[in-house]
Amino acid sequence: MKSQILAVDDDPALLKLLSMRLDLEGYAVTEASSGEEALAKMAGYSPHLVITDVSMGGMDGLALFDILKKSHPALPVIILTAHASISHAVDAMRQGVFGYLTKPFEAEALLAEVKRALGQSGGSSANEFDWKTAIVTRNTQMEAVLNEARMIAVQDASVLITGASGTGKELMAQAIHRISPRSDEPFTAINCGAIPENLLESELFGHVKGAFTGAAKDHKGLFVATQGGTLFLDEIGDMPLPLQVKLLRVLQEKAVRPVGALHITSIDVRIVSATHRDLEKEIAEGRFREDLYYRLNVVNLCLPGLNERSDDIPLLAKHFLFQLAEKYGKNINGFAPDAMEILLTASWPGNIRQLLNVVEKVVALSTTEIITASLIQRALQRQTDDSVSLDEAKKDFERDYLIRLMKMTQGNVAHAAKIAKRNRSEFYTLLRRHNLEPGQFKDDSD
Incomplete structure (x- = not known):
């Protein structure tokens, strides 16, 4: 290219x-x-x-x-x-x-x-053809993030990828690895929120035989296993505080001491981490270490939600459709126009992961070559009862509430802040958090 x-x-x-x-x-x-x-x-x-x-x-x-x-x-x-x-x-x-x-x-x-x-x-990289093939987009905001990823990939700085659940943070981490000088070395991912603290320590740093009950043999851990490559720490915001201290020491010293060991092992690993949490808020509330945050957040890439890249919905839906039709051995050629319209106007709190789930449901249930609007409606209806996290529900409510206020007041921040019983400065902060501009709600007909 x-x-x-x-x-x-x-x-x-x-x-x-x-x-x-x-x-x-x-x-x-x-x-x-x-x-x-x-x-x-x-x-x-x-x-x-x-x-x-x-x-x-x-x-x-x-x-x-x-x-x-x-x-x-x-x-x-x-x-x-x-x-x-x-x-x-x-x-x-x-x-x-x-x-x-x-x-x-x-x-x-x-x-x-x-x-x-x-x-x-990074515009002339030899991997230009394939480093980002897993990220399907034509959205300018997403392309801008990819351009930043390409540039920082050739360096060795730690990267923190932020964004809501289901926006493709691990795919972005893999893309950074593929175009980096470490691309021939291992890429290893671990979800820091899915493993109990004592097991997570062993998984990351390793242990020696007999270090604890059940440690029947030496285990080198992911830092050593990923030597020379990229270690992706997913959901880093869920890592327990005691383990954050140990991780910080490893990053500072570039060496690990396996659980129960007397020796240390030097490591050469690039760290890419990700979270759906607001880590600055977590720091303020004492749940995340500030010094570790600055170690991890040398470069920040923020991924937009699917509702912010709605022009990608047809592209992604068709991409998933053809992949899944092959998986299920079905001859499906596309979406009916009214079916695609439903996809374009739907709310996607689960982002790309939710869209993939909906497309998989309709492919599995389809008996025709064209996906119909009724199938899409059924798949989306089944998801209305699906639970979302409290943080996601609060965020969605807050954004919807702000949009309603700004429409009601035609972009008048002072009036909207008064209704919300917030001062103007605080209200502007809320608008910025949700990427809302007062000007987009003003009536231009005057």
Whole structure:
């Protein structure tokens, strides 16, 4: 797969020349003649690199960079500048621009800077074809997360993946491993909330024969078994406090002492962890260690829920359909239009995991080549009685309540806060927690 580059310049001749030079080197180039056009194209496109002129009519290159820095923080940007604007370019470098080239520039200088930028972002990785094949998406928000994952994968920093249950956190961890320099070494996953504390310690750090009742032989533990690879600690927020202390010591010392052993073993393991919990809240309430949090959360990737990437629902539903039709040996060709409409308008508190479950139910029950709306309705109806965690129920209620308030007040935060009996600052915090903007509820007809 070719590395994708967005080239932005309001001079048609220079833009064409830039595109030709990059195209000859095998890059896939998309052109934009203004900052505004570049942003419009970014709505449905995820480049590995942006190259933009500084001086353009309307939105200039620095204004474009400011917007991209907020929406795509991992996306490298190279700016093209005339001698007169070098000071602006230097200022931009301090703010995070990857690099700048002074016009006129040599082709060799351009290509060297492009290669350097793509090397940082991972855009030219040899695993580009297959590292993220398990993550089915065309959603721009999800693509932005994948771009960040690609960039940080080539480094060795610890990664904390956050998001609601069922959003694909383990798939993201596997994708990071596949494109990392550790890809030829083991990837091991363990759910920290599903194993009792005493067994979890043994599973992670190992034990020697006779260390406790039932320890009939030595067990090296996952840290040692994953030597050189990636250890995925799922639901890290559920790890008991005493074990958090021991994990922190292992991460600090890069060595483990098996239960009952006198010796220590050096380890070389990359840690990727995940949780559906708000760890900052857990820290404030004394259930999670702050020092461990900073060890694990060097880089944070936050996965959107399925309702935030509804444009992926048809893609995911069809992907699951064909997989499951093959599994069950059925000849099913797709969804009826009204069946797909139900999927698109349904609420998905269980996210992708819930969608997979619904599709599996209808495939198992289907007797026709097309999945009907009635089958979808039955599968969803059966799930209405399924229990969800108290935290998820509270979160869903809070979001729905805020949306109703904001619609009722047409985006008037002061009025909505008064109804909710909260001060404005506290109410803004609630809106940010659920990614709600007051402007989206304002009546534009006035």
